[in-house]
Amino acid sequence: xxxxxxxxxxxxxxxxxxxxxxxxxxxxxxxxxxxxxxxxxxxxxxxxxxxxxxxxxxxxxxxxxxxxxxxxxxxxxxxxxxxxxxxxxxxxxxxxxxxxxxxxxxxxxxxxxxxxxxxxxxxxxxxxxxxxxxxxxxxxxxxxxxxxxxxxxxxxxxxxxxxxxxxxxxxxxxxxxxxxxxxxxxxxxxxxxxxxxxxxxxxxxxxxxxxxxxxxxxxxxxxxxxxxxxxxxxxxxxxxxxxxxxxxxxxxxxxxxxxxxxxxxxxxxxxxxxxxxxxxxxxxxxxxxxxxxxxxxxxxxxxxxxxxxxxxx
Numbered sequence: 001x002x003x004x005x006x007x008x009x010x011x012x013x014x015x016x017x018x019x020x021x022x023x024x025x026x027x028x029x030x031x032x033x034x035x036x037x038x039x040x041x042x043x044x045x046x047x048x049x050x051x052x053x054x055x056x057x058x059x060x061x062x063x064x065x066x067x068x069x070x071x072x073x074x075x076x077x078x079x080x081x082x083x084x085x086x087x088x089x090x091x092x093x094x095x096x097x098x099x100x101x102x103x104x105x106x107x108x109x110x111x112x113x114x115x116x117x118x119x120x121x122x123x124x125x126x127x128x129x130x131x132x133x134x135x136x137x138x139x140x141x142x143x144x145x146x147x148x149x150x151x152x153x154x155x156x157x158x159x160x161x162x163x164x165x166x167x168x169x170x171x172x173x174x175x176x177x178x179x180x181x182x183x184x185x186x187x188x189x190x191x192x193x194x195x196x197x198x199x200x201x202x203x204x205x206x207x208x209x210x211x212x213x214x215x216x217x218x219x220x221x222x223x224x225x226x227x228x229x230x231x232x233x234x235x236x237x238x239x240x241x242x243x244x245x246x247x248x249x250x251x252x253x254x255x256x257x258x259x260x261x262x263x264x265x266x267x268x269x270x271x272x273x274x275x276x277x278x279x280x281x282x283x284x285x286x287x288x289x290x291x292x293x294x295x296x297x298x299x300x301x302x303x304x305x306x307x308x309x310x311x312x313x
Contacts (some may be wrong), residue, residue: 103129
């Protein structure tokens, strides 16, 4: 994927440009509809679709004390967008100075930097510019004045609810993986770097990968049947999310993954973990032997679930 770090870099694209603009946290079904609108529009005019998004998430600047955890950090978001078929992304740094730019000035800066700007696709509820004053109506007016078309994609609904990142977070907090998957159009996943832990899992006979996830949203604490993508290969396994009350007292929430049929070194590897089925809540055991016995049961339960669900690695 070609990553552009400034609006001026759009002039490097020697073809009609169709922008899909949004925060796109989660790249859920609603986001996918906007991105697909840009793909389809660009195909009709032999142009190039470009995902325009922001880093960091605007909420971390505008309401730092209430900013939500991310469903998809920037690198994961870009991977998901690329999988949809978009090969260019414009990443705009979001800070207080950018937040103060008026809606009209932002769009006009896009026009000045992109002589071949052909269209801008957004969700119908997207707000932009200082005070979130910009909306689809203002965008449409600016498009007519400056020679680009606009597309405001209607909100996507599932089971009578509007698909949103907030609704997905609520589903994850309630451990409703099936609902989260319906809203995302795929299984909920976390992507992160494998880091060194204390090595306790290996001592217990079940080596685990500790995954650094920064500010990503977790499902509810507990044990899950998971599928992991490592170096383009998939593995089944189990994951534990939580405080590890039997072996730790520091109060840090940790994501640990044990992969079936895997041998080798995962340290410093990037791993994508898809959460498929909730097995049990996290509990504290009186002894490590009791913990080991439960882990063995968790592995058996996960293997049985995979077999019953007929899910292949």
